[in-house]
Amino acid sequence: MAAGHRAIVRDRMYLRQVPRPRVFRDRSNPLEDLREEEIFARYRFRPDTIYFIVDLCQAAARDTGRCFAIPLVLCVLSYLRFLATGAFQLTVGDTVNLSQPTVSRVCRQVGQVLSALADRYICFPSGDRVRQVKQQFGAMAGFPNVVGVIDCTHVSIKKPSANPEDYIGRKGIPTINVQDYISSSDVAREDTRCTNLAPMCTPKEVLRRYDHVVYDLINGYIGDMQGFLLADSGYACTRYMLTPYMNPVGEAQARYNGALCRTRVTVEQTFGILKQRFQVLRRKLNCYPERACVHIRNCITLHNLGIDRRDIVAVDPIDPNDNPHYHGVDVGDNMDGRAAREYVTRMYFER
Known part of the structure; x- marks a missing residue:
């Protein structure tokens, strides 16, 4: 029994040493692939308004130092999708090819920027x-x-x-x-x-x-x-x-x-x-x-x-x-x- 336990531990240690393959997700812009009606149905705004919101949220953009940083438009689309559907962050991430932790982070960043603009529109x-x-x-x-x-x-x-x-x-x-x-x-x-x-x-x-x-x-x-x-x-x-x-x-x-x-x-x-x-x-x-x-x-x-x-x-x-x-x-x-x-x-x- 002890030998079996040692074998399990050895296998786990071996798996930890094997590096995960790096996955480069698709960062294409959905606004360029969907029709205007489809965009409105998914994000509740038309493309020109979404781009206007993206310009307002420039403060949420930051230099991550990575080669494949997340475009700001995808961050804004993630937050708009969350507000439009109320879905889980994992589901929202699947629509723009982002992980759940990433969706949580970008929604927080975009939300803080929009909240600072409230006095301008309310x-x-x-x-x-x-x-x-x-x-x-x-x-x-x-x-x-x-x-x-x-x-x-x-x-x-x-x-x-x-x-x-x-x-x-x-x-x-x-x-x-x-x-x-x-x-x-x-x-x-x-x-x-x-x-x-x-x-x-x-x-x-x-x-x-x-x-x-x-x-x-x-x-x-x-x-x-x-x-x-x-x-x-x-x-x-x-x-x-x-x-x-x-x-x-x-x-x-x-x-x-x-x-x-x-x-x-x-x-x-x-x-x-x-x-x-x-x-x-x-x-x-x-x-x-x-x-x-x-x-x-x-x-x-x-x-x-x-x-x-x-x-x-x-x-x-x-x-x-x-x-x-x-x-x-x-x-x-x-x-x-x-x-x-x-x-x-x-x-x-x-x-």
């Missing part, structure tokens, strides 16, 4: 853009002085090791609660721009920090714009953020609720566009909250970048009457909010 409107937004929303449903709509969506993540109970969402699984403010309503062209309003944090953290984060930003930005932000009944009605009547009385309040729902449906449609374009948001992000927040923010950055370049994805329209989102909970309406809502109802929806 921002509140200003100047003439505010007036244009008000006109767009007014033309949609006749709701006056609307500068945006707000809502949240949940993205499933890997259960964190620290304080996992704080990340349990309403469905009993760990999630990231994403608060977004939509500042455009041109849904006929799917031109709905996302502006991240609150930090991407857990549901309980959002509830604890509402007064200090969300509403302070609303008072600061929306107040300066002299307009309103529309939300569903899960939010508190404030001077600058209007919510629907839970039990409308009279035709004026019913017309107010109808106009609010027809306007607020933009944010629901935008979440649908985001999750249809980036399937990683629809499936489970197999990473911890810090990395998940980077991926989510990059999806929003790329979404807005695609809008700027008119590289958009279509989505089926949502009927606002089928999705009113009346949560039926009391979140503490204040007198200023109710007074503002009554004023808008009386001035614009009474006949």
Whole structure:
């Protein structure tokens, strides 16, 4: 038995001494081999936009000292493929002939570069853009002085090791609660721009920090714009953020609720566009909250970048009457909010 064990050890030592054959993988550019429709189906952007993203990610390129370094375009394509499909890194690597550790490394590098560009593409409107937004929303449903709509969506993540109970969402699984403010309503062209309003944090953290984060930003930005932000009944009605009547009385309040729902449906449609374009948001992000927040923010950055370049994805329209989102909970309406809502109802929806 000892002799057999020595033979096994000897064979293993011999195998270790045999050098592995060096494999030179195919580094051809898929953008040069596929048609434009095939590229869009796989990476959710058209070739000219992908090359534009590659130019933005030049900071991710580094000199490895190797003869066959990975081209930057393959690094970007790997990350776009990951966001577009939500697949395992091994599966993503098979599409561009990269190993799983390499895909993990390049996704981290490209993700960090895109995250640094978030402030360039995720921002509140200003100047003439505010007036244009008000006109767009007014033309949609006749709701006056609307500068945006707000809502949240949940993205499933890997259960964190620290304080996992704080990340349990309403469905009993760990999630990231994403608060977004939509500042455009041109849904006929799917031109709905996302502006991240609150930090991407857990549901309980959002509830604890509402007064200090969300509403302070609303008072600061929306107040300066002299307009309103529309939300569903899960939010508190404030001077600058209007919510629907839970039990409308009279035709004026019913017309107010109808106009609010027809306007607020933009944010629901935008979440649908985001999750249809980036399937990683629809499936489970197999990473911890810090990395998940980077991926989510990059999806929003790329979404807005695609809008700027008119590289958009279509989505089926949502009927606002089928999705009113009346949560039926009391979140503490204040007198200023109710007074503002009554004023808008009386001035614009009474006949």
